[in-house]
Amino acid sequence: MNKILRKSNVFYDVYERRPGADKLTTTYCPGCGHGILHKLIAEALEDFGVQDRTIFISPVGCSVFAYYYFHTGNVQVAHGRAPAVGTGLKRANPNSIVISYQGDGDLAAIGGLEIINAANRGEGLTVFFVNNAIYGMTGGQMAPTTLIGQITMTTPLGRSVENEGYPIHMSEIIATLEAPVYVERVMLGDTKSIMHTRKAVRKALKIQIEKNGFSFIEVLSACPSGWKMTPIQGEKWVTDTMTKYFPLGVKKDISDTFEGRDFSRKNVEPSELHEVLDIKETRIDAEKIAPFIMKLVAEEIKIAGFGGQGVLSLGTVLSEMGMRHNYEVSWLPSYGPEMRGGTANCSVKISSKKIGSPVVANPTILIAMNRPSLDKFETGVVSGGLIVYDSSLIDRAPTRTDVTVIPIPATKMADELGNTKIANMIIVGALIKYLGIMSQEIVLDSIGDVLKRKELVPLNQKAILKGAEFIKNIK
Amino acid sequence: MPKQFLKGNVSVVKGAILAGCKAYYGYPITPASEIAHAAALYFPRAGGTFIQAESEIAAINMVYGAASAGLRVMTASSGPGISLKQEGVSYCAGSELPCVIVDIMRGGPGLGNIAPEQSDYNQVVKGGGHGNYKTIVLAPNSVQEMCDLGILAFDLADKYRNPVFILTDGFIGQMMEPVEFPEPIAQEKIPEKSWVVKGTAETSDNVITSIELDPDDLERHNLKLQKKYKIIEEQEVRVEEYHTDDAEIVLIGYGIVSRIIHSVIDELREEGVKAGMLRPITLFPFPKRKISELAERVKFFLTAEMSNGQMVDDVRLAVEGKKPVYFYNRMGGNVPSMKEVHDKVIKIMRLL
Numbered sequence: 071m072n073k074i075l076r077k078s079n080v081f082y083d084v085y086e087r088r089p090g091a092d093k094l095t096t097t098y099c100p101g102c103g104h105g106i107l108h109k110l111i112a113e114a115l116e117d118f119g120v121q122d123r124t125i126f127i128s129p130v131g132c133s134v135f136a137y138y139y140f141h142t143g144n145v146q147v148a149h150g151r152a153p154a155v156g157t158g159l160k161r162a163n164p165n166s167i168v169i170s171y172q173g174d175g176d177l178a179a180i181g182g183l184e185i186i187n188a189a190n191r192g193e194g195l196t197v198f199f200v201n202n203a204i205y206g207m208t209g210g211q212m213a214p215t216t217l218i219g220q221i222t223m224t225t226p227l228g229r230s231v232e233n234e235g236y237p238i239h240m241s242e243i244i245a246t247l248e249a250p251v252y253v254e255r256v257m258l259g260d261t262k263s264i265m266h267t268r269k270a271v272r273k274a275l276k277i278q279i280e281k282n283g284f285s286f287i288e289v290l291s292a293c294p295s296g297w298k299m300t301p302i303q304g305e306k307w308v309t310d311t312m313t314k315y316f317p318l319g320v321k322k323d324i325s326d327t328f329e330g331r332d333f334s335r336k337n338v339e340p341s342e343l344h345e346v347l348d349i350k351e352t353r354i355d356a357e358k359i360a361p362f363i364m365k366l367v368a369e370e371i372k373i374a375g376f377g378g379q380g381v382l383s384l385g386t387v388l389s390e391m392g393m394r395h396n397y398e399v400s401w402l403p404s405y406g407p408e409m410r411g412g413t414a415n416c417s418v419k420i421s422s423k424k425i426g427s428p429v430v431a432n433p434t435i436l437i438a439m440n441r442p443s444l445d446k447f448e449t450g451v452v453s454g455g456l457i458v459y460d461s462s463l464i465d466r467a468p469t470r471t472d473v474t475v476i477p478i479p480a481t482k483m484a485d486e487l488g489n490t491k492i493a494n495m496i497i498v499g500a501l502i503k504y505l506g507i508m509s510q511e512i513v514l515d516s517i518g519d520v521l522k523r524k525e526l527v528p529l530n531q532k533a534i535l536k537g538a539e540f541i542k543n544i545k
Numbered sequence: 546m547p548k549q550f551l552k553g554n555v556s557v558v559k560g561a562i563l564a565g566c567k568a569y570y571g572y573p574i575t576p577a578s579e580i581a582h583a584a585a586l587y588f589p590r591a592g593g594t595f596i597q598a599e600s601e602i603a604a605i606n607m608v609y610g611a612a613s614a615g616l617r618v619m620t621a622s623s624g625p626g627i628s629l630k631q632e633g634v635s636y637c638a639g640s641e642l643p644c645v646i647v648d649i650m651r652g653g654p655g656l657g658n659i660a661p662e663q664s665d666y667n668q669v670v671k672g673g674g675h676g677n678y679k680t681i682v683l684a685p686n687s688v689q690e691m692c693d694l695g696i697l698a699f700d701l702a703d704k705y706r707n708p709v710f711i712l713t714d715g716f717i718g719q720m721m722e723p724v725e726f727p728e729p730i731a732q733e734k735i736p737e738k739s740w741v742v743k744g745t746a747e748t749s750d751n752v753i754t755s756i757e758l759d760p761d762d763l764e765r766h767n768l769k770l771q772k773k774y775k776i777i778e779e780q781e782v783r784v785e786e787y788h789t790d791d792a793e794i795v796l797i798g799y800g801i802v803s804r805i806i807h808s809v810i811d812e813l814r815e816e817g818v819k820a821g822m823l824r825p826i827t828l829f830p831f832p833k834r835k836i837s838e839l840a841e842r843v844k845f846f847l848t849a850e851m852s853n854g855q856m857v858d859d860v861r862l863a864v865e866g867k868k869p870v871y872f873y874n875r876m877g878g879n880v881p882s883m884k885e886v887h888d889k890v891i892k893i894m895r896l897l
Contacts, residue, residue, distance in 0.1 A: 087752070089759050122746040128754075137752045143742035145613045146754035148636050151606035154598070158610020158618070159742070161594045162568065166614075166744020184606070187599035335567070338592035340729035346590045347559045349726045352548045386721060390550045393723045399550070401721040426808030428720050428801075431882050 078112035080121050081139050088138045097135055101301025102206075103258040103291025103308075104133050107198060110264075110271045111169065112140065117272075120279055124167045125159050127152045131173035132206045150181020153188030156195045164333035167278055170197045175205045178214040178238050185244070192249030194282035194333055196274045199240060202293035203312060210296040214238040217315050222296075237315055241288040245321035251283035253322040257290035259309040273325070281330035290316055352394060353516065358509050359395045367397055367422045367507050370430045372447050374404075374415035375439025375460075380494035384437065385416040387498055390520045391513050392420040400428035413442055420507070437497055439480075444468060456504075458497060476504065476544075483536055492533040499537025510538060548723040553691040554579035556724050557647055557711065560692030561619050562587055563729045564699040566645070568594040568618040570607035572626060575659040576715035577649040580621040601626040605633030605646070612642035613753040615741030617699050621647035623715075624657065624665050628673070634708055635674030638770070639755030643702035645695070646680075647711040649718035650800075652878040660878020661715030663800060666855035669712050670828045677767050679774045681709040681781065682828040684799040688722035694826070696727070701781065703736050705773055712828060714851065716801040716880065783826035784835055788814065792821030794890060795839050797848045797860055799825050801880060806849060809886045820890065828856070836863035845869040845893060849886055852876065 077083070084093045098104045115121050124142035128134050130149035137144035143166070147155045152170040160168045170188075177185050177199050188195060204222055205211040211224040215237045219228040229237075245253040252274055256267040267289060274285035290312045292304030299307060338346060371388065375381040385401050392399040397420050404415040417430035436451045438444035438459040444466070451457055453472045461477035468475050478500055480493035502508050514534060518527040551559075558569075558580055569584035581597065588595040594611075598604035604620050611618035622630060627648045637644055650665045652658040672678050681701050683694040691713070698709040742751045757763035785803070788810055789795060796806045803824040813820040823839065825832050840846075845868055848857040857872045864870050873889045875881045 089762070122749050123744045124749075125742055125744050134756065137754065141749065143744055143749050144752040144754070145610070145742055146640075146752065146756055147609065148606065148632060151602065151609070151633070154603040154606035155610035155613070157596065157603075158568070158570065158607035158612070159614050159744075160610075161596070161607075162611045162614030162616045162618075163743045163745075168744075183599050184603050187603065191596075335594060336589070336592045338590075340565075340731055343563055343591055343729040344726070347562060347587055347726075349549060349559065352550075352723075386550070389721065393548060393550055399723065401550075402716065403719055425722075425804075426811065427805040427883055428716070428722075429805065429880060429882070431884070 078109065078116045080112035080115045080141055082141045085138045088135070096139060098132065099295045101292050101294035101304045102132070103200060103202065103289065106258050106264060107200065107267070107271070107289055107291065108136065108139060110268045111198065111275075114272045114275050115142070115167075118275060118279055120167050123165060124169065126169050127156055127159075127171060129172045129176045131176050133171055133173065133200070134207065136171060150176050150179070151184055152176070152181065153184040153193065153195065153197065157188055157191070157193050160194050161333055164194065164282065167275070168195050170195050172197065172199055173206070174199070174201045174203065174213040174215040178240050185240075189244050189250050189284055189286060190247045192284045192331060194278055194331055195284055196278045197284075197286045198271070199286065199288045200291050201240070201288055201316065202291045202296065203237070204293050204296040206293045206296045215316070217311065239316065241286065241321045244286045249284055250286055250322060251277050251281070251328045252285040252325050254320045255288040255290065255316060255318050257308055257313060257318060258292065259305055263309070277325055277328070281328055282333060283325070283328050283331065288316070290318075353519070354394055354396060355512060358512055362395050362507060362509065365422065365507055367420055369420045369435055369505070369507075370433050371418040371420070371435040371437065372415060372430050372433035372450070373418065373437040373439070374413065374443030374447055377414045379439045380491055381414045381439055382416050384494040384497060385418045387495070387517070387520055388420065388501070389418050391502070391508055391516070394512055394516055395508050397421060398423065398425045400425045402428045413440070415443065435501070437501070438464065439493070440464065441466070458501060460493060476500070478537070478540060480537075483540070484533065487529065487532055487536065489529060492529055495530045495533035496537040496540070499534035500541045501537075502534070503538035503541040510534070548725050550721055551688055551724050552579055552719060552721050553685070553688045553713070554649065554718040555583045556688045556691040557695045558583035558587055559726060560695035561645065561699065562591045562593065563726060564617065564696040565730050565732065565735045566593065566617040566619050566699060568611040568616050569620065570596050570598050570604040570611070570618070571620045572598050572601045572604050572622065574623045574626045576651055576661070576718050577621050577623045577626070577647065579718070580647060580649070601629035602633060605630040605637070608644045609633055609637055609640070609642060612637065612644045613640070613741065614743045615738045617703070617735065619645040619647065621649065623649045623651045624653045627665055627668060631668065631674035634680065635676050635678060636755055637708045638672070638674070638678035638680060639676060640753050641706040642708065642753070643706050644708050645698045645702055645711065646708060648713070650712070650714045652876075658878050659715065661801060661851060661880065662876065662878060663714055663802070663851040664853065664855065664876070665712065666828065666852055669710050670831075678770060679777075679829055681705065681707055681777060682712050683709065684826060684828050685711060685713050685717060686800050686803045686824065687717070688720065689724045691717065692724055692726060696730070703738070705777060707773065714800045778830040781827060782830045782832050782835070784832045785824040785826055787822040787824070789821035789823060789839065791819055793819040793844045794821070794894070795843045795846050796820060796822050796886070796890070797825070797836075797846060797856075798822070798850065799828065799856065802849050802851060805881060805883055805886060809883050809890070812883065812887055813890060818890070818894070831859045831863065833863040836860060837865065840864045840867040843868060844897065845871060847871045847873060847890060847893065849873045849881055851880065
């Protein structure tokens with residue numbers, strides 16, 4: 071007898087967090103199911119010896135104050151978000167036992183997305199879904215599980231299919247997903263049904279404790295205050311009426327075959343992080359850059375062409391090479407839908423001085439890889455500047471007479487090397503040769519550090535050399 | 546030299562991991578998506594968690610959970626996504642949870658576009674969610690600062706038990722520059738948090754909550770928060786000043802605009818105009834005192850923004866009418882050119 075009557079140790083003896091004089095009773099109304107379900111959960115946690123490991127998530131709704139009662143770690147969360155918060159808690163400490171305790175408005179309405187996705191990921195959570203077909207705390211409004219014809223504050227004439235649709239069957243929905251291990255709908259009615267609920271609660275918690283599996287227990291529960299009934303009438307309504315719409319039973323159970331989930335994170339020492347993050351030293355050869363360090367460089371380069379011509383990477387290669395010569399550099403991509411096809415452009419600055427704005431409005435150098443780019447940017451080039459264009463694709467020469475113009479049949483030359491896409495590197499080789507602000511040797515040596523596809527390094531080197539040779543021949 | 550040439554959006558992720566950040570929860574959105582890409586690659590490798598959340602709201606609530614459990618945790622988004630996250634930010638502020646949120650601003654309102662704007666200033670700096678709260682807001686203007694201020698953000702978040710925003714624009718997120726990474730922070734340098742809930746006996750008496758039913762209790766909680774914000778205002782203001790010593794004209798801007806202003810100042814100085822720049826690095830706390838001091842001796846201020854004029858309100862409040870505060874802006878994803886800002890200064894000078 072003693073054992074049965076004792077309050078579980080998982081509850082606080084005195085509810086100190088509860089404001090007001092009464093620190094011994096709960097905030098729940100007579101006939102409400104929360105108290106019973108709390109008790110079943112508390113007893114299970116105690117029996118399984120996991121009180122210390124447990125984190126109880128209090129939702130918004132009548133059980134918002136569950137943290138008054140449960141002597142476990144407690145987190146109170148926004149309406150509907152418990153499964154997302156639970157995901158963060160569980161992933162942070164995979165050894166913790168996380169309980170998401172939610173009502174029907176919380177779980178099935180405002181938090182519909184969170185529960186579906188946490189269930190679908192198979193988070194190591196145990197969800198207790200208290201379905202009483204009404205919003206209790208806010209004063210008896212319609213819930214997504216309110217029955218057809220049921221009168222609430224927001225369905226004063228009864229819920230109608232025409233206006234509000236049908237009651238939502240969450241257990242059945244969750245059971246269609248692959249990841250959940252155990253889904254059952256139970257009820258708090260007569261003693262027998264409560265004892266059955268006790269079994270379901272324990273099984274669901276066990277699945278988390280032993281295998282980190284996701285379980286979902288829907289508990290049909292009375293809200294006599296919201297329903298404007300006596301506790302006896304409430305219990306009867308759950309048993310006779312609610313169960314017609316919400317059939318009891320196991321909706322899914324793969325606990326026998328479920329092998330368990332491991333949410334633990336890899337242990338990585340801080341000392342390993344630089345390597346893990348691909349943070350590498352950039353080789354700068356002081357001897358080799360010596361001829362260039364006194365040069366006053368202030369190039370503002372606009373590179374433009376079709377998407378796929380390697381316009382953006384032409385820019386990053388130039389900038390990266392500039393950085394390897396201790397210049398200040400910046401690269402800014404063109405911005406907008408044209409990045410997903412069509413034309414692309416980027417702005418590169420290579421300077422002996424600190425770079426303020428990375429935006430290139432009036433380039434000192436324009437690299438035009440197609441006709442629209444030449445048309446668009448030619449007028450903006452500074453007087454005395456340089457225009458390099460792919461003469462194998464652009465059928466007109468620039469009209470400007472106050473700038474230097476270098477036509478390079480880059481695409482044709484790239485084709486001769488066997489790969490059209492290498493035209494951009496031919497331009498790189500040509501420009502570096504022409505400007506004389508960087509060492510060709512450094513560029514060739516370090517191109518492998520810059521490119522993602524290492525197997526293409528020899529081809530890129532060939533293209534750079536070919537571009538340089540072209541300049542040598544026209545000079 | 547350990548320099549790497551990287552995008553701002555990648556830099557902030559590497560910096561965060563070096564700062565001991567162990568979890569990233571986010572939802573893809575341009576122009577912040579590279580943050581999620583880098584996080585997806587590096588967090589699991591570095592012993593952290595990455596989850597692409599089902600929504601922005603779920604992402605910030607996963608952050609809420611991880612922060613409750615004591616982890617250094619971050620998320621990132623852009624304008625429309627930040628609007629969605631605001632509910633969770635308010636809860637984090639109310640429950641005093643340290644976390645870092647990156648906002649790579651794009652054009653708005655509504656779907657707007659994916660070009661850079663600075664129109665999230667009000668919703669981030671003024672506390673866009675419900676309730677009397679503030680978040681610390683850091684405004685990087687380079688790829689290096691995306692790393693450095695990202696690291697600082699985690700320290701400030703823990704120090705004050707408060708959400709910290711990294712607020713910048715699409716240009717700073719998308720551009721590439723050399724960046725030098727520091728050594729990783731040692732685990733023991735990350736402060737112990739006794740208030741967390743992590744499923745242990747020692748933390749089983751803890752509760753993370755923002756609910757206080759009794760008006761007196763909630764007022765006390767609010768007063769405590771306001772006191773904390775006051776301390777932050779006294780201790781955490783950060784600015785960059787450029788030629789303000791003898792400046793008669795001070796230009797104010799943050800993010801990409803400050804880079805443009807920097808170049809404009811060089812031009813103006815060459816022309817003999819005594820111009821300087823004040824760049825707020827912290828938008829909250831806002832450098833009110835610094836601006837108030839400058840107002841005693843400069844002729845006028847010019848604030849430039851890629852918004853309809855959001856930060857300029859704070860500048861005006863700090864100047865308190867002592868000197869004229871002019872404003873130049875572009876919106877919709879257009880970036881003010883150096884020439885536009887330069888010409889605006891000359892035009893104002895002629896007026897005076």
